């Protein structure tokens with residue numbers, strides 16, 4: 029792992045530990061305001077990180093396979109977001125394109141809590157997320173992967189867990205109608221993680237909607253990754269037919285009910301520490317969390333100092349993983365509680381340089397000096413947005 033990735037991972041861990049009590053309080057409010065219990069196991073895991081020994085065995089089996097693939101060291105061909113083939117290292121694909129062990133466990137707990145028997149995954153890559161999804165009640169799994177090389181490995185991986193599972197090598201658009209008529213007549217779980225563009229994301233949802241069972245779960249990946257995905261999510265989280273829509277930073281989780289119902293919305297996005305590139309305002313430190321930290325600073329300066337540092341470091345380094353940018357003029361004088369930081373990014377794919385923002389905080393106040401709109405070119409960046 030490179031230094032910046034290690035720092036990102038560490039910063040996120042510190043950040044999440046710091047905000048855990050706030051996240052737990054928020055989650056309790058969800059249960060009080062009627063979020064169905066079926067969401068409890070995955071969400072409690074996400075916030076508290078607790079799992080059973082049996083669940084950890086499932087994770088160990090999948091992670092062993094991931095480690096073997098990473099050790100093989102061979103490059104993989106991956107379909108980029110614009111539909112072309114690009115080459116990525118084994119390490120890149122296993123670590124950044126595929127779900128992390130934590131989010132994998134989350135998917136497994138979702139499939140288990142929803143007792144999902146029929147599952148479709150768009151974009152299987154090496155079959156890491158697929159392996160998590162098929163590890164509970166799954167009786168029929170179909171995954172679609174546009175890279176032949178990846179589809180072959182994914183198929184082997186899921187078959188070793190679920191003998192009835194299959195992975196088809198195809199582009200989603202080419203196979204969509206056949207997929208629906210042949211395998212996906214009645215679905216318990218749909219996981220959308222292939223083509224991260226606005227129009228196909230909404231179109232796939234419209235096409236699958238008549239085939240979702242009431243109570244089915246639809247998981248959209250990378251909803252904050254690009255402007256298009258964010259725009260798609262803004263529509264999806266209001267879509268008729270969903271009863272509940274949850275923004276978890278990385279995943280958008282929707283429970284299908286059908287009919288004319290409109291979803292109740294929930295968000296844990298801030299607390300998962302996931303990098304949210306869109307909307308750009310989600311990257312700032314001003315807002316409820318900034319206010320909470322300032323209050324903490326008044327009540328307990330030493331605790332606030334730790335929290336504030338991890339909060340700032342979390343949001344800064346989180347924002348940097350997509351490019352090769354660096355931290356810009358970060359100063360923090362703990363005792364005086366005066367500091368300033370800025371963020372800069374340079375995108376590997378385009379060379380576009382975007383200055384993202386600059387903040388100062390003095391005592392109990394944060395000041396935004398300047399924030400530039402994000403200029404992005406995700407066209408050929410494949411999955412670099414993953415973290």
Ligand SMILES: C[S@@+](CC[C@H](N)C(=O)[O-])C[C@H]1O[C@@H](n2cnc3c(N)ncnc32)[C@H](O)[C@@H]1O
Nearest residue numbers: 106107126127151152153156157174199200222
């Ligand atoms: C983010 S990765 C999937 C990771 C996997 N779900 C996991 O978490 O382990 C996206 C995958 O979708 C594939 N892909 C992208 N666009 C596609 C398309 N239009 N049709 C089929 N596959 C596509 C890519 O080759 C890539 O392997």
